[in-house]
Amino acid sequence: MSDPLQLTHKYYQSGEQLIGAIVTQFIYMFDELSFRGQPKTKLIDTFCAILKNYQHVLSLVFAVKEINENPQILPNVSLGLHIYDSHGSARMTYQNTLKLLSASERIVPNFICNKQKNVMAVIGGINNKISLQMATILGIYEVPQVSYSVLAPLKSVKTQLPSLYWTSHNEAYQYKGIVHLLLHFRWIWVGIIVRDDEIGEKFEQTLIPMFVQHGICTAFSEKMPAIFQATETLCSLKTIQAKVTSLFNSKVQVYVVNSRTSTMTYLAWLISFTSEFYDVATISVGKVWIMTAPWAFSFQTTHKALDIQIFDGSLSFAIHSNEVPGFRNFLQSVHSNLEKGDDFLRVFWEKVFNCLFSDSNGDNENSDTCTGQENLESLPGSLFEMSMSARSYSLYNVVHAIAHSLHMAYTSRPKSVARVDRDSLDSPNLQPWQLHPFLRSISFNNSAGDMVSFDENGKLAAAFDLVNWVTFPNQSFSRVKVGKMDPQASPDQEFTVYEEAITWHSTFNQVPPISMCNDNCYPGYRKVKKEGEPFCCYECAPCPEGKISDQKDMDDCFQCPRDQFPNRNRDQCLPKHLNFLSYSEPLGITLTSLALSFSLLAALVLGIFIKNRNTPIIIANNRDLTYTLLISLLLCFLCSLLFIGWPHTVTCCLRQMIFGVTFSVAVSCVLAKTITVVLAFLATKPGSRIRKWVGRRLANFIILGSSLIQVSICVAWLCIAPPFPDFNIDSLPQEIIIECNKGSVTMFYCVLTYLEFLATVTFTVAFLARKLPDSFNEAKFITFSMLVFCSVSLSFVPSYLSTKGKSMVAVEIFSILASSAGLLGCIFFPKCYIIILRSELNRKDQLVRRNL
Template identity: 65%
Template sequence: MEEDNLPFFLHLPASPQKMSLKLKDIFSWWHSSVPKNYQHVLSLIFAIKEIKENPKILPNVSLGFQIYDSYINARITHQNTLKLLSSWGRIVPNFKCDKEKNLIAVIGGRTSEISLYAATILGIYKIPQIAYCIFIPVVNAKVQLPSFYRMVPNEEHQYIGIVQLLLHFHWTWIGIIISDDENGDMFAQTLMPLLSQNRICTAITEKIPAIFQAVEMLRSLEPLGGKANSLTSSRAQVYVLNARPQTVACLIWLIYLFEILEGVRKLSIGKVWIMTAHWDFSIQTMHRAFDIQAFDGALSFAIHTSEVLGFPQFLQSLHPRLQQGDDFFRAFWEKAFSCSFSDSNEDMESTDTCTGQERLESLSGTLFEMSMTGQSYSIYNAVHTIAQTLHKIYTSKPRLRKLVERGSVDRPNLQPWQLHLFLKSISFNNSAGDTVSFDKNGELAAGFDIINWVTFPNQSFSRVIVGRMHPEEPQAPEFSINEEAITWHNWFNQVLPRAVCNDHCHPGYSRKKKAREQFCCYDCAPCPDAKISDQNDMNDCFQCFEDQFPNKDKDQCLPKGLNFLSFTEPLGITLVVLALSFSVITALVLGIFMKNQNTPIIKANNRDLTYSLLISLLLCFFCSLLFIGQPQTLTCYLRQTAFGIIFSVAVSRVLAKTITVVLAFMATKPGSKMRKWVGKRLATSIILGCSLIQASICAIWLSTAPPFPNVDTHSLAEEIILECNEGSVPMFYCVLGYLGFLAIVSFTVAFLARKLPDTFNEARFITFSMTVFCSVWLSFVPSYLSTKGKFMVAVEIFCILASNAGLLFCIFSPKCYIIILRPQLNTKDLLIRKN
């Protein structure tokens, strides 16, 4: 069997020592290793085991690996990287004499700093490095480091996911906690513009020192106490935490110290923590003595993981006696179970002896998990990616292999740089069913899971996937979350936490910015008239559609009613009854006069003019009915024109009657030349002349800008006015003005003739009737202009009825009184009395 040794460079912090809560132990605790991270090694071993047992991948090829510890130190990282490139124990770069040691690729490290330290050296030799660090501070890393790949998604998706998560829950008033270093500053500089663009305000931005800086601060508790106080006094209930292990560790110390100093739990309750993908419950950040329920209900982004079949069984099969030669495993076992083997050289505080019968599944999640964590899953995929790449090279056609290097590719002479062409385009489904491939930036073409962390009093926890940020799936929404699957901290009693600067502005109100405050802080101003707001926290109120109007609370638009004078409503019925009543009265008067047409009083007052005047008044009463009902084209044409012409005829008859009375009196004088003017010809001329002028005005009106049905949606707030638009307003007032002119002339002539002898005189009654007529129409103009809708129409109808009734009663009631009640006065002798 031919064998290729593939060393894998892994970042594995050293194992932790048992620790009590003494301040002097903090620094040594941080530098101790983390048992939980040993799962990274185990996932690597499990992946290689799977590949060796799979005859379809790399048949007749065995994978080898070497593991080096970086100790989070640049010098050691560079030293171990050079060891990978050297053949012997001594570091001699660019010299190889050991043909069995063939370095093909490197996996690591867990932090961006360690990964970049190694990449600066590995890039010189074009050795592929597949890192699994969450954050990469280098801009255009693929351009500057072409041999560098990451088995994690682009972090830009995480920033967008954080913003989408905040917007989903309407959290607009948040706090940000970052590490007090370059990475923290870059995190804030990238996230905060996105928050501002989406109208999310930052109530507080707190820089937390790394645990190494915190150790120095512990000599004086005042700086840390001030930071704890700042977090406590803030009104923000939601915090976005750049959850690098150093930052979280110091934050937890802040919580612990504050609770000890204050004697209360203020900082850790009533908060929703949103963690970045660095976050994980581990002894590195959560010491055994801390209550992890402070982070109950937290939400975090995580590299997408799926259940890898067989991995839990693989972990259960591990035993210290079966892992001979693996010094890492013995150290891990001792640290995880706080015990020591009898032959151990470690200086352990615990006096317990490791029996080897301890069970990994009995450990709390902060120490070790039986399911793959996100970073272990990335390592697992990285191993399979390299294996699939090698398999693709070995099974490719000669023509394709020539693209790699002139000539054929043989296994003993395979060079690391030859992997890049195949590595860039690699795409396969792993055993968990997930597709593994790189995007154009050399990063995993995948998204992030959104995890809800549920903790329990026994220091155990469960992670529940409640959503996803998957930009690589065009068929699915970019951001999705199942709100019902989230378990919030019991402080909130399972009610959705609120993160706003102030209470919502309810419908009917709009937001009004507060002076010298961020835009998330605002007052609530009621909507002005004719505007509404139908949602919470609207920036501006808006107007309803033209056929709608705001309700009383200004939070809803209601449909407008139709406004026109209807025959079925009380006002319309009243006016119809009045018009018909006056019409009946006019008809009765006409009947009385026709029945008594040969009596002296009727003959003396120009019988034909009297009949025609009564008929005109009757038509005027009927004319008022045209104004009632929904406006139509025909009724709009007839309303004002018919009214104007008929009224002109009526007033011109009054004028003719008045002039006839005056001329008749003057003709009775001896030698008067007025006798030739007394007769039907003059009266007919006056009536026809005056009426034709008004008819001409109406004809011009109808031919140029006639009235038409109109819908007025603006004049009344709650109703739509159905009206007849006058078309030409000047022509409308010309018609009214001409009527007024005739009325004034009639009034003037009658007024001048009021002192004529009573026997022949109707002038007094005509004067009184024209006074009523003019008074009604003078009051009509301001009333008409000050009303809208059906009331404006009602005003005009009332004026028509009132002025007609004035003429009817003032002129004809005295004659009816004599004819009906005092017939003895209706004699020729009384009418021919001499002075």
């Protein structure tokens, strides 16, 4: 095979056991093969140097140095390192992979000679494309290969290439983390920026359906051309302005960027170029950049013409990393004239410090001479970082994993090793394929305290860190971990974010910023979809009567619990007030005062009648009936007090029963008095047989008979469905009515109907007897009193049914007091007037004279 182009970008450190690596530090362009002559690799020009990637080389060197200095790992075996550059080319990747397997710089695979390199495992490459290119060769020889690509290939790759391992979880976890992040900050109106190729298309096709599923709208999806296509795509100022307008003159506050290097390079170039026509600070105000795992500030995306503060406050996902003890000190000791065997360092040093070594072939007249003592700490973060990056951390862990696997292979017992005997595990005879069972079962804690192990799919167990990028005016920056996406954690702990640790862009008016199609619908309102707009765009409508919304952007309002009611703004449920007629409130005090006053008045009238019981006016109107009527009226006034206060089982049963029975007795007394008057008049006629009916027996029969019927109704009521205390939650929107449930409404209306029947009969008889000649005739007064009673009773039913709560109780009390007062006033006040003020009329001769 012909000699390939001898590029000097490699690193070699001898050792009894070698770890190979393919990194991507310098990208070159090569000519096309014509196949008209002997194939040769001809270099056209250097395209770019990914300067920050030099830390990958140093992390490998540091890990090997740490292992060789550690007596606990491979104590009798020295570990070596052989690194080549892929140069971002499939041709060079295949070529340098074969070099790792060859005895010398000439590619002579499948031959074993005295100087054969003992490469036990290979690390690489930086992305899936390079990794798979390497795996097609390494898989043939079953050499363990660990890819440090940020995102792992499909699961089927492990089946096809069982010798391939990688350091990352599936990309789906990163998508899930982006969704969690957007939902945490309620960013539901976002823009997507991807590369214009199959990778960007896959990113869109995967992420957008997840957004829709979780209620996130995509305002736009902008495709960025690869850097090679930039000149062709943006060939005019008008095209540039149109693209910038679509990106930055939008209401979108949050951009999700599939941050491949080419995407970010072009985006940075676009912003830089546009700054000549737009104020960069203006177009970036209020923007949050969410970057995917490959993102890191580098010289390619933050050249000198671009102010990196545009990306201040950006958030990105990165493979979990930790600070490795001693790494910073190791970097501080790196100098260009001390590193032998490192062909990467010289070119890196000249580029980052903008200098040339004295023996350099460079022709840059403006460059200073490199002293070799320049300090890496003086470099901005876009060129080189002193803290270990996520990829470097993965490489560090991979070297230690391989070393631990080798250590296990040397120290394991023969019975634990398949297909080999103990002698074959000696250093000269150990083969790469024998390392697989140890590599699959490896598990240890590294020097940073993190667990390192490969799962059943050959992936190095790792989580994603959420990183906040804080930039400074001098083009430096810092990475701050503000969260984590850990697929191995429980669902509620899978995604965590420390909001207080995030530094936002200084131009935001509020933090965290808002990214929505329209303003929030505040509590008390609900979302109403706009016709023809995405589901994230909506209007706000007030909650209907009786419903509330207590959070922002609720799809619908909801009813309060039964014991609560909506406040005026309909954004909160308040406890319902207890509604019952209390003795302490003004209405309760008033009705109690009236009831006691009328009771005292009835007692006073009873006392007057008892004191003047032998006077003609009292004798003529049947003293026993008068006393019974006054006592029943007294009880009617007092029974109204049972309706006031907190309802209890006893009071609920007594209030309606006592009310019904006492009123029945009172009306029965009035009926008996009326019938007695009529019979007394008829009995005065000569030869009348009615005389025998006049007397106490008839009056007592009427009272007892009429009252017993009501008592029977009440007893039946108590037996069938007695009243009981109840909490009525539904009748009043803002109150809980504490009432006496009637138990049986039918029995309640039976009591009222019977009272109305007695009152009607009494009124009819009294009305017919109203003109009977008698000095102390009560028929007129009874007629008027029963007219009052019936009027109150007829107006009570509609008033009672149209009120609720304490008002209903007050109506019933008022009806009781009004009816009782009507009977007391109309029947007894005329007599009291004669007894007290016109005593001269209270004589028997007046009675006889009137009768004549």
